Amino acid sequence: MxxxxxxxxxxxxxxxxxxxxxxxxxxxxxxxxxxxxxxxxxxxxxxxxxxxxxxxxxEYFIRFSLNIRLQHLTLAIGVILLIITGLPIKFHESKIAELFFDLIGGIQVSRILHRIGAAMLIFVSIWHTIYIAFTEEGRNEFKELLPRKKDFLDFWQNIKYMLGKTNERPKYGRYSYIEKFDYWAVYWGVVIMVLSGLILWFHNFFLGIFPKFVFDIAKEAHSDEAMLATLAIVIWHWYNAHFNPHIFPFNPTIFTGKISKERMIREHPLEYERIMKEKLTREEKSDER
Ligand code: HEM
CATH class of the missing domain: 1.10.287 (Helix Hairpins)
Incomplete structure (x- = not known):
């Protein structure tokens, strides 16, 4: 008024x-x-x-360093490019694949783009290996991502919670068992895709040293693991990271590095407690001085 x-x-x-x-x-x-x-x-x-x-x-916390965010961005762009250009090669007889090839200028363009995506994936794999082997931050992150007994207990607790057998959700630390599973699935996937992909790419060289059935296995493994990887990313990873009702429609943390206090308390309560305890100890020490 x-x-x-x-x-x-x-x-x-x-x-x-x-x-x-x-x-x-x-x-x-x-x-x-x-x-x-x-x-x-x-x-x-x-x-x-x-x-x-x-x-x-x-009131937010820094969850991911710039290094991690850039690794994730390179991996995401590389893998999306590999999926978009690889699946039409696998299903080249379908109408959608035909449309896609018409749009980008033919299957040859798709094959070149697939190799660019492959180079990005190999590059980020080497980058990540150097990061976890030679930087303190990388080593700490790797240790945090190792599976522990608590992850299995958390998994069980979560099943009970979802079935309504308990009201208590599992309390996660820096990484939940869901995020750890994501990380290790990428490890497994990258090893299979890069090895089999290199055999397909440099088939003349590999056919010179291995029998033909090795090539056939590589082609089958590449083709099948591509489907598994695509579904794992779209169903498991995108659901847990973005489409989960608590987070939907978008989770900016992996791009900005920041997580709100409220999400930190809900999703990583043990990590929150650890950070607050460390902060308190630091403050007490500086008060003593
Ligand atoms: C997430 C990663 C990847 C996905 C989803 C993917 C997907 C696919 C798919 C679906 C195909 C078609 C297979 C078929 O014909 O049945 C394919 C072919 C191929 N991929 Fe991948 N791929 C990935 C990574 C890689 C990597 C890392 C390399 C190389 C190091 C690579 C090299 C190739 C090559 C050379 C072909 C044969 C394409 C051609 O005919 O020229 N891919 N990929």
Whole structure:
């Protein structure tokens, strides 16, 4: 409401309550003063609300370093390119594949793009190996991703929770068993796809040193694992990372590196507790000094 109208209403109420009529000049002065007070109160409340929103926005944690985010981006672009260009080669007789080849300029273009995607995948695999072998951050991340007994207990707890047998969800640390499974599925997938893909790519060379059945196995493995990898990414990974109702429609953490305090507490409570304890210890130590 307009502050002047609000002031007018207040004065009218006061006059009615006391049974008096104020002098016109005094009334106008009082109205302006009250309107001014209402205006500054509204401004104060607005500023307070803005500060509150800004403060809440500030409460986030850095979950992924730039290095991890760039590795993930390269992997994601490479794999999407491999899927888009590989599946039409596998199903080349289908109408969709024909349409796709018409769109990009033929199957030969698809084969070249597939090799570019393959180069990206090999590049990011080497990058990741160097990262976990030679950097402290990489070694720590790798240790966090190793499967532990707790992951199996968490899995069991989650099944019970989803079946309504318990109200308690498993409490995850930095990585849940779901995320660990994702990570190790990529390891497995990359080894199979790169080895079999190299045999297909440099078939003349490999047919010179291995019998033909090795080539046949590589082709079969590449073709089947491609389907498994595609379904694992679209169903398992995209559901857990983006389409899960808690997160839908999009989870920006792997692109921005940031996770909100609220999501941190809900999805990684043990990691949250660890970070807060470390923060407290640091603060206590600096107070002692
Ligand atoms: C997630 C990763 C990958 C997916 C989903 C994928 C998918 C596919 C599919 C579906 C095919 C068709 C197979 C068939 O004819 O039945 C194919 C062919 C092929 N892939 Fe991959 N691939 C991947 C990674 C790689 C890698 C890493 C390499 C090389 C190192 C590679 C090299 C090849 C080659 C050379 C062919 C034969 C294509 C041609 O006829 O020229 N692929 N890929």
């Amino acid at each position: 307009d502050p002047k109208k609000e002031a007018e209403k207040l004065i009218e109420e006061m006059e009615a309550e006391k049974g008096i009529t104020l002098d016109a000049e005094f009334r106008e002065k009082l109205k302006n003063e009250i309107a001014e007070k209402i205006k500054s109160e509204i401004e104060r409340k607005k500023r307070e609300a803005k500060r509150k929103v800004e403060k809440e926005g500030e």
